[in-house]
Amino acid sequence: MTAEVTAAVEALANDDVVVLPTETVYGLAGSIESEIALRKIFQIKNRPLLDPLIVHILDGSWIERCAYIDGIEQQVHALIEAFWPGPLTIILKKKPSIQMLVTSGLDTVALRCPAHETFREVLKKFNIPLAAPSANPFGYLSPTTAQHVRDTLGNKVKVIVDGGKCTVGVESTILNLASSLPCIARPGAISAGDIADTLGTMVLDYKPELKNFSVPGQLPQHYSPHTKLKLFGIRDDVRNIMDTHHDEHAAYVCLRRTADVSNRNDVYWLSEDGDYKVIASSLFNMLQTLDGAHYDTIYCQCPENIGIGLAINDRLSRAAAKFVEK
Ligand code: TXA
């Protein structure tokens, strides 16, 4: 066990919070049994208490500490087999032992089994589930490197464990299994189709047009940089966007390298060849870097709503919402 893991476990045992890497984004973790730690999570992030936290567990055997799965055992086991550890969060009926602060008073709890080895080591050693929202100030871009966290919360958290760059780069898919039909409450790397194939039943997919009503705490304005963010479509030519906005000090973020403009120093690309997984993994990193680079505006291209593209567009549309001119 590394010294960092030991320090994290010790802090958690002392009602403190720690920043840990996951495969999706960095999390600000606290023991679900410590009201003091849970309150710190909300304070440090400046997060409203009505936004419930995801509970992180080591494996499927920990579910019974937190939730009931009577009647849906087979579905839950199929999902665990297929996707855990990994970026799938499952909403289930909660047990009374889960504190109100974790679930914002709801009778359900969101459970996730992270894949990052460092997070897993901490869970194994600490042996208590950890509540962990993304380690960003509420409403700001999610952190995909330890440096992002140091930049925004560095003076508020003592233990920040560096586990490298997050490989997935967007938050976990949230699947609600406590509703009458399984439904996607937040899109992520695992799609409704992947889940339907595993369950052999219909799964209601996330509907972008209903984003204001999806889950508590997922506000229409979220994940926003300080710099103005504007979006353009996959079929828009970036040169046209540049021509219309040539008087601004702007950065242009394309989905893939575009040969004609790639030598300009205000043009960036999220992937070489348009691979959506690569785009997802570089999205928050790119936006956070450009947010610190003194541009007036960031223009970012959106992918299609296919597979993880749905999750990328969900984050981008919320990130740009506060800059939409009314
Ligand atoms: O990938 C992830 O899930 C990351 C990493 C750190 O694990 N965590 C994360 O947590 O994205 P956070 O706090 O940024 O988002 C949690 C969201 C809440 O905003 C809420 O929408 C939903 O999960 N949620 C949590 N508990 C819920 C519940 N009982 N019912 C409905 N939605 C819930």
Ligand code: MG
């Ligand atoms: Mg978050």
